[in-house]
Amino acid sequence: MEDAKSNTAAVDAAAAATQAARDATEARDEAQRQYDEAKASGTEEEIAELKAKEQKARQKKLALYGAAGVLALLIMLFATHVICFHKWQDATCTVPETCSVCGRTRGEALGHEWKEATCTSPKTCDRCEETEGEALGHKVEKWETTKKATCTEKGQQEGTCARCGKKQTRETKMKDHSFGDWAVTKEASCTKEGVRTRVCQSCGKEETETIKKTDHTPGDWVVVQEPSVTSLGSVNAGVRTRSCTACGTELEREEFTIELTMGQKNAMAKAASYLSFQSFSYSGLVEQLEFEGFSHEDAVFAVDHCGADWNEQAALKAQSYLDFMSFSRQGLIDQLVFEGFSYEQAEYGVSAVGY
Numbered sequence: 001m002e003d004a005k006s007n008t009a010a011v012d013a014a015a016a017a018t019q020a021a022r023d024a025t026e027a028r029d030e031a032q033r034q035y036d037e038a039k040a041s042g043t044e045e046e047i048a049e050l051k052a053k054e055q056k057a058r059q060k061k062l063a064l065y066g067a068a069g070v071l072a073l074l075i076m077l078f079a080t081h082v083i084c085f086h087k088w089q090d091a092t093c094t095v096p097e098t099c100s101v102c103g104r105t106r107g108e109a110l111g112h113e114w115k116e117a118t119c120t121s122p123k124t125c126d127r128c129e130e131t132e133g134e135a136l137g138h139k140v141e142k143w144e145t146t147k148k149a150t151c152t153e154k155g156q157q158e159g160t161c162a163r164c165g166k167k168q169t170r171e172t173k174m175k176d177h178s179f180g181d182w183a184v185t186k187e188a189s190c191t192k193e194g195v196r197t198r199v200c201q202s203c204g205k206e207e208t209e210t211i212k213k214t215d216h217t218p219g220d221w222v223v224v225q226e227p228s229v230t231s232l233g234s235v236n237a238g239v240r241t242r243s244c245t246a247c248g249t250e251l252e253r254e255e256f257t258i259e260l261t262m263g264q265k266n267a268m269a270k271a272a273s274y275l276s277f278q279s280f281s282y283s284g285l286v287e288q289l290e291f292e293g294f295s296h297e298d299a300v301f302a303v304d305h306c307g308a309d310w311n312e313q314a315a316l317k318a319q320s321y322l323d324f325m326s327f328s329r330q331g332l333i334d335q336l337v338f339e340g341f342s343y344e345q346a347e348y349g350v351s352a353v354g355y
């Protein structure tokens, strides 16, 4: 602002100087005119006087034009800050003395005037109050317990700051509960979680925890579906499972197969060939195979797996008797029972052929 005012004053002065120069021009022109007139009609004295007057006016005009030019130049220099009447602003901690008009600086920034950190305030500049780092915090070298912590309440300690002498208090952590042994309140099984409990001996707080389920107890394999043996002696896999003996949950299920022994294979082939041209009761076929020399076990195995329908066998046998002999219904039943059929099979067979 100050600067703008002085500029305005300079502009005014330049305008005045210019006007004065213009006036001086007019004055010189008038002197010239008078001098020219005198040259034509005046005396020598008059001419000399007017010439001198004209020369003086010319000099004044030149001087005033010169002054106006200098002023104009000065205005230009101020406006572009080539010339500045600096207005210095005081240096701060971080900035040197600076001209508010042209921005030029002088000297160095002052640098902070640090005051050391204390227990409660960080390192601070006395001049600008800038801070650095953290407060030191109080430094208590020896704490005295004024209240002991329990498992339900925090404790308290007191001490004095070695640096500033201020009295300090602090809380101490609660103690852990002092639990007794776990007692099982509900046994775990392989299907249900159990529960156990323990009690703090100082405050009586009870804590419970679940007990993991126990493992299942696998029992023996149980056959759900026997492997089947075709009358030709090939084996189709069976199925067996294993369950927990405690809860009955099925734990494993798998297919399994059996290997036929040489005796079983041959007994089966023999049984099949008998059945292809003759009818038998279960026990009749077993006896026939034993008669052929097979062991009782192989014979039973072969008959178990021969695929025969014993009711149908009874019917075939009944028909074969009737083909060469006459029977009463009962006589035929008795004959079939004698052949090893059960009474029910015999009745079925007899009914099947028309009795």
Ligand SMILES: [Zn+2]
Pocket: 084, 085, 086, 087, 099, 100, 101, 102, 103, 104
């Ligand atoms: Zn300046």
Ligand SMILES: [Zn+2]
Pocket: 093, 111, 112, 113, 125, 126, 127, 128, 129, 130
């Ligand atoms: Zn500072």
Ligand SMILES: [Zn+2]
Pocket: 119, 137, 138, 139, 161, 162, 163, 164, 165, 166
């Ligand atoms: Zn302190």
Ligand SMILES: [Zn+2]
Pocket: 151, 152, 176, 177, 178, 200, 201, 202, 203, 204, 205
């Ligand atoms: Zn407790």
Ligand SMILES: [Zn+2]
Pocket: 190, 191, 215, 216, 217, 244, 245, 246, 247, 248, 249
């Ligand atoms: Zn179980």
